[in-house]
Amino acid sequence: MPHATSIEILKKGFTAAGVLQAHRFFTRALVRAGAGVSTLGVTDHEAKLGEEFPGILMGSAKVEVGAAVDSTVAYVESDADGRAIARTTGKIAGIVMPGSTPTAVGQLIEILVVQTP
Numbered sequence: 001m002p003h004a005t006s007i008e009i010l011k012k013g014f015t016a017a018g019v020l021q022a023h024r025f026f027t028r029a030l031v032r033a034g035a036g037v038s039t040l041g042v043t044d045h046e047a048k049l050g051e052e053f054p055g056i057l058m059g060s061a062k063v064e065v066g067a068a069v070d071s072t073v074a075y076v077e078s079d080a081d082g083r084a085i086a087r088t089t090g091k092i093a094g095i096v097m098p099g100s101t102p103t104a105v106g107q108l109i110e111i112l113v114v115q116t117p
Contacts, residue, residue, distance in 0.1 A: 002029060007060030007075050008032070008056050010056070010057045011057070012054050012057055014030050014053055015051070015052055016052075018049055019032070019034060019048055020047045023044075024063065024064060024083060025039040025042055025043075025093050026042070033093070035090060036078065038115075038116050040095040040115060041115070042055065042063050042113055043056075043082075061111060062108040062110055063084040063111055064109075065083055065108070066081060067079075068093050073094065076109070077090035077092060078091075078093050083087035083105075084111060092116055093116070095114060
């Protein structure tokens with residue numbers, strides 16, 4: 001798999017309201033996203049409670065996957081740990097960028113960040 005890249009259009013600093021891992025989805029409450037929920041963006045770095053972190057709100061971002069994503073997957077949602085998985089019934093959190101198809105848990109995928117209510 002080619003190395004995942006990203007082109008961030010809007011990155012903003014936030015204060016973490018919980019422990020955040022790098023390259024995971026986060027919510028408007030500034031905590032790690034849960035399974036299928038609405039997301040605000042993707043964390044660029046890890047952060048402990050009360051620490052500042054940069055969040056990618058618009059553009060492409062690297063997100064850790066919670067399951068292999070094949071080339072037919074167009075949309076991803078958050079799993080219970082804020083990782084990207086193929087969308088089933090949850091809120092769309094991102095659009096998979098062409099050529100970004102990780103084959104194992106823990107790899108990074110490039111997505112176009114999508115914010116849904």
